[in-house]
Amino acid sequence: MLTAASLCAGAWMPQRAWDQRDLRRDERGVCDDQMMTEAHGNPLQPYVRAALALQGYTFDEAQVAEIVEQFARLEGVARTVFDWPLPFASEAAPVFRP
Amino acid sequence: MIGAAADIAREIAEGARSAADVLAECKARILAKDPDLNCFTAKTFERAEREAAAIDGLQTQGKPLPPLAGVPYAVKNLFDVEGMVTLAGAKINAGNAPAAADATIVARMRRAGAILVGTLNMEELAYGFLTENHHYGTTRNPHDRERGAGGSSGGSAAAVGAGMLPISLGSDTSGSIRVPASLCGVFGLKPTYGRLSRSGTYPFVNSLDHVGPFANSVSGLALAYDAMQGPDRKDPACAQRGVEPVGALLSLPRGIRIGILGGWFHEWSDPAARRATQLAAAALGATEWTELKSAEVARAAAYIITGAEGGALHRPRLIERYEEFGPSSRARLVAGSLIPATWVIQAQRVRQQAYTQAMELFERFDLLIAAAAPAVAPRIGQETLMINGRSIPTKAGLGVLTQPISCIGLPVCTVPLWPGEGESPAERSLPVGVQLIGAPWREDLCLAAARTLEQAGIAEVRG
Numbered sequence: 253m254l255t256a257a258s259l260c261a262g263a264w265m266p267q268r269a270w271d272q273r274d275l276r277r278d279e280r281g282v283c284d285d286q287m288m289t290e291a292h293g294n295p296l297q298p299y300v301r302a303a304l305a306l307q308g309y310t311f312d313e314a315q316v317a318e319i320v321e322q323f324a325r326l327e328g329v330a331r332t333v334f335d336w337p338l339p340f341a342s343e344a345a346p347v348f349r350p
Numbered sequence: 351m352i353g354a355a356a357d358i359a360r361e362i363a364e365g366a367r368s369a370a371d372v373l374a375e376c377k378a379r380i381l382a383k384d385p386d387l388n389c390f391t392a393k394t395f396e397r398a399e400r401e402a403a404a405i406d407g408l409q410t411q412g413k414p415l416p417p418l419a420g421v422p423y424a425v426k427n428l429f430d431v432e433g434m435v436t437l438a439g440a441k442i443n444a445g446n447a448p449a450a451a452d453a454t455i456v457a458r459m460r461r462a463g464a465i466l467v468g469t470l471n472m473e474e475l476a477y478g479f480l481t482e483n484h485h486y487g488t489t490r491n492p493h494d495r496e497r498g499a500g501g502s503s504g505g506s507a508a509a510v511g512a513g514m515l516p517i518s519l520g521s522d523t524s525g526s527i528r529v530p531a532s533l534c535g536v537f538g539l540k541p542t543y544g545r546l547s548r549s550g551t552y553p554f555v556n557s558l559d560h561v562g563p564f565a566n567s568v569s570g571l572a573l574a575y576d577a578m579q580g581p582d583r584k585d586p587a588c589a590q591r592g593v594e595p596v597g598a599l600l601s602l603p604r605g606i607r608i609g610i611l612g613g614w615f616h617e618w619s620d621p622a623a624r625r626a627t628q629l630a631a632a633a634l635g636a637t638e639w640t641e642l643k644s645a646e647v648a649r650a651a652a653y654i655i656t657g658a659e660g661g662a663l664h665r666p667r668l669i670e671r672y673e674e675f676g677p678s679s680r681a682r683l684v685a686g687s688l689i690p691a692t693w694v695i696q697a698q699r700v701r702q703q704a705y706t707q708a709m710e711l712f713e714r715f716d717l718l719i720a721a722a723a724p725a726v727a728p729r730i731g732q733e734t735l736m737i738n739g740r741s742i743p744t745k746a747g748l749g750v751l752t753q754p755i756s757c758i759g760l761p762v763c764t765v766p767l768w769p770g771e772g773e774s775p776a777e778r779s780l781p782v783g784v785q786l787i788g789a790p791w792r793e794d795l796c797l798a799a800a801r802t803l804e805q806a807g808i809a810e811v812r813g
Contacts (some may be wrong), residue, residue: 303688308669315672315681322685326657330693332650333700342697345557345705 288339296327351513351813352379355421356515359463362409362420369402369409369420373465376422379514380467386495388487389509389813390808391427391437393468395769398422401465417573417597421464427469427562428476428552429453439472439502440553441485442667442674452504453550453586455519455561455578462577464517468544470505474676476521476554477660477683478502479529479748484676488730492534493780493812497727500530500748503564507534510564513813521551522560524652525722525752528764531564532722532783533748535766536811537571537800538564542790543759544589546575547582556587556657558652558756566811568801571763572596575793596794600801608636608799609715611787614645618750620737623721625769630719633808634799640711640718644704645754651697651704652757658694661686678745705758712789717799721751722764722783726772751785761788763796765809781812 300320304311309321352358352375361367377395385388405420425431428438430449437443452460471489473481481489481504489504491497492512499508503520507530510518520527522540524765531538539562546561553559563574576597581590582763610631617628631637642648661668664675665687672680711718724737724747734741735748742750755762772778784803788796803809 300685300688304684307665307687308667309684311672311684318681319684319688322681322690326654326685326689329650329653330689330696332647333654333693333697335645336647336700336703338696338699338703342699343694343702345702 294324296320296324351566351811352376352516354567355516355565356571358421359415359417359419360376362405363415365409369405369465370399372420373398373402373422373467376467376515383512383514383590384465386492387492387508387512389470389489389505389512389514390424390468390731391471391486392434394431394434394466398465398467401460403464405465409718416461416463418459418536418577420465421463421517422465422467422504422515423459423519423574424466424468424470424509424515425456425519426472426503426521427523428472429456429469430520430550431456431466431469433790434469436552437475438476439483439486439776440675442671443552449550453548454547454582456550458578458580459519459574464577466743467515470503470509470518472505473502473526474679475660475664476502476523476526477679478745479525480745481505481530482730484678490730491727494727494776496729497728497780498533500533500723500727502526504530506538506564507531507538508567510534510536511811513566516570518564519575520562520564522756523555523558524656524751524756527562527564528562528722528752528762528783528785529748529763531766532781533727535768535781536564536566537568537763537809538562538783539571539758539793539797540762541793542761545761545791545793546578546589547585549582549588553663555656557659558653561757568600568797568804571800572600572797576799591791594791594794596797600798602669602795602798602802606717606795607715608634608717608719609638609640609711610636611642611718611720612639613643614754615642615720615751618737619721619725620725622726622769622771622777623724623782625771626767627719627721628638629767629769629808630784630803633803633806634719636719640715642711642754642791643706644700644707648704648754649750651700652753654689654693654697655701657682657686657812658689661689687755700755704754706756708760709789716789716792717795718787720785720787723748723786724750726777726780726782752768755785755787760790761793761796762786763793763800765800765803766811767809768812
């Protein structure tokens with residue numbers, strides 16, 4: 253079944269609500285006050301802050317908000333990958349050679 | 351429109367024209383057209399004059415000429431060109447040392463007699479499908495200046511589409527040859543992953559990066575592809591295969607089985623893209639629809655792998671020089687560098703399964719066809735595409751039909767069709783590309799099908 257998750261991954265929301273999200277909101281690509289407020293309320297935000305610190309980044313709040321937004325897009329796409337049924341023993345293609 | 355590469359090379363070999371004359375005509379076209387389109391970031395006319403003089407010297411002496419003798423071309427500015435800084439569309443690279451040598455495939459083009467006239471604009475760090483470059487400007491579409499050229503190899507496609515060049519080189523991680531070829535109405539070849547050496551090219555996503563040519567004719571595409579083939583131990587992903595020339599084999603074998611990709615590919619093709627696919631299918635005698643069931647998840651896997659590898663590659667400079675990256679890429683790159691390993695491993699498992707499913711399709715078909723972009727070129731700055739009633743962000747959506755294919759490394763020739771569909775006369779005059787997708791290492795079939803469409807007058811580059 254076609255899902256829009258991998259096309260328009262936007263701000264984080266529970267899996268079951270994914271298809272009901274507001275596309276116009278997801279498509280916004282700029283950092284504004286509303287987005288910063290949303291970033292603070294985003295469940296991914298603690299992970300992003302911890303990972304930024306682990307990786308050695310130092311950013312101001314506006315930059316963190318932008319990164320949270322971008323990470324949320326990636327997380328939305330990752331859901332499609334996680335939902336895909338794979339045999340337990342299926343192997344990765346770490347070095348891809350057709 | 352400048353002539354086809356094969357015609358130029360033949361005229362020079364026969365003494366009908368000199369390489370210097372061809373170069374002078376090419377330079378005049380570039381100087382007249384480029385200010386309007388912004389394809390070039392640098393011109394290498396002095397080098398070109400030296401290379402053209404060498405070809406004319408060989409011709410005068412009656413010595414045999416190489417296959418691309420005197421044919422002008424240019425390269426996306428992520429290829430190393432001796433003595434020039436390799437920008438990869440990024441200001442952050444502008445202070446780097448100049449390249450000490452040409453990239454492997456640039457050196458091979460030189461040995462084949464081609465004349466390098468410049469380097470071409472691209473999306474910053476090859477991360478995007480638009481070529482609306484924050485540092486070096488937007489490349490405009492040669493068929494409508496209000497529209498984009500696509501990306502990330504936008505300068506490469508637009509320069510050929512505008513008739514400035516018969517051949518250019520680009521790279522394709524997720525669609526960066528096929529999308530701009532589609533939007534600019536030119537032929538483009540993304541070979542099998544590992545076919546052409548990437549040594550001396552600025553990397554983006556090592557496990558997905560491909561390089562390949564654009565051209566205004568299928569024979570030009572084949573000539574450039576043949577010139578660039580061959581093993582290269584400097585690129586660990588480059589297959590250690592000998593040259594398998596396609597130049598003389600551009601005809602489809604009898605009984606070839608061609609499938610039309612439905613499902614994901616049909617759903618994300620608008621009426622113009624569907625019409626283009628239909629035209630190509632009819633001309634190739636393809637009637638059977640099939641489906642690559644893992645297309646959507648393969649695209650998602652490519653997205654995750656791209657984010658993780660691209661982010662990891664640039665992390666040190668993102669820490670030190672974040673503000674020097676363009677605003678459309680820096681936060682995406684940082685976010686990519688935070689992707690957990692479990693996502694990447696799962697994406698790579700999905701990738702392997704998608705490849706296995708594709709190989710099952712190739713037991714039934716020799717070639718698959720699908721549109722290369724979901725729609726005609728969007729207007730510059732257009733934030734969303736409407737595809738069959740669904741809105742998707744332009745920046746990501748332009749690659750929706752190419753990412754599932756490059757994720758699994760298949761060879762694709764993109765051909766320009768002119769479906770004449772759209773809501774406005776402007777849209778009806780624009781091209782849409784069709785992907786001719788082969789099994790691994792079957793570039794010969796992709797190019798032969800392209801040649802069939804070109805000979806039928808279905809696929810063409812319009813000046």
